[in-house]
Amino acid sequence: MGVWFGAASSSLSGRLPPAEPGRGDVGRLPARKRHSTPHRESSTIRRPCKKSCCSGILDAEVQMNQIRIGDLGDCDGIVSLLAHYSLPVADLVPEPPVGLRFFIAEDTPEQRLMGCIGLQQFDQLGLVRSFAVSPDCRNQGVGIRLLDELYRHAQLVRIRHLYLLTTTATAYFSGLGYQIISRDVVPSAIQHSAEFSSLCPASAVVMTRSLRASQ
Template sequence: MHIEPITELDQIVSLLAANGLPVSDISHDYCPLFFGIQSDSCIKAVIGLELFGSVGLIRSLAVSKACRGQSFGRHLVDFAEYYAAEHGIEILFLLTTTATVFFHQLGYEQVERSDVPRDIRTTSQFSSLCPASSAVLCKRVVG
């Protein structure tokens, strides 16, 4: 499975929107790191990362419906964790309304919003785009 940096914002936004994920904070002015799996120049799966020193945010994980159940999602999370750890991240956070069990299986644990570092709380995903009912999960990726 080949995972690579993805820069085609139009395709990323289309895939995220088709999967009901927020896209309004993605632009050429501000763009998270995106990695994904492509076939015939078409993005099949994507994951986003925002890094802030020793903490990071996983966001925008989507696998096209035709490619689900083939471990694309799990491999993208593994890749994001590896990349983050290589870049000095100690703990990854994420918000989700749809995939809590998926992330629990990958070792993520629920945390209180009040325990989330300020850099993560002030991201647009955290402060406005994801519903207040979203679960907040985290995982230590080093140590």
């Protein structure tokens, strides 16, 4: 699928299984040297400190989390998170397809994957896919920050139109400026992607939005 999200789930990450695995079972990034990641984004997520002495105050030292471009070292964690929600991973292993870039939200101190989103580029077109947030990271703005980073990068690489497929999040994306379109008018480059042609069900809704040059 392009984007299978659970309806009424702020994490926008798909259908939950009957029981959630332990904290260490989902999205744990494999150990690696910090300098091995070629490009880290400066975006951060800040979570409210829950200590009674500073309720409602941001603990910048402990609670700052990074949004960055993913690399092959993140693949296992991404696949684990997507599989947790029964999202397709068939075209992600052993390596993602050409033109697909992931953005990940990472709990920096623990090197734990909080969420991910993929952008597959076809010249000036982009396919939004593989959007998931870890179960224990909901309601922290992770999904919105991932989308913002995706949009920022799309502008940098001159993507002008975004497409996605969803079975449950039509209302959510409508609120973000996406419009439902017929499959017949989808550009052929998007139609020939694995997401569109084989991984998504025929019942998935296709949505699109344009990106302004100054956005």
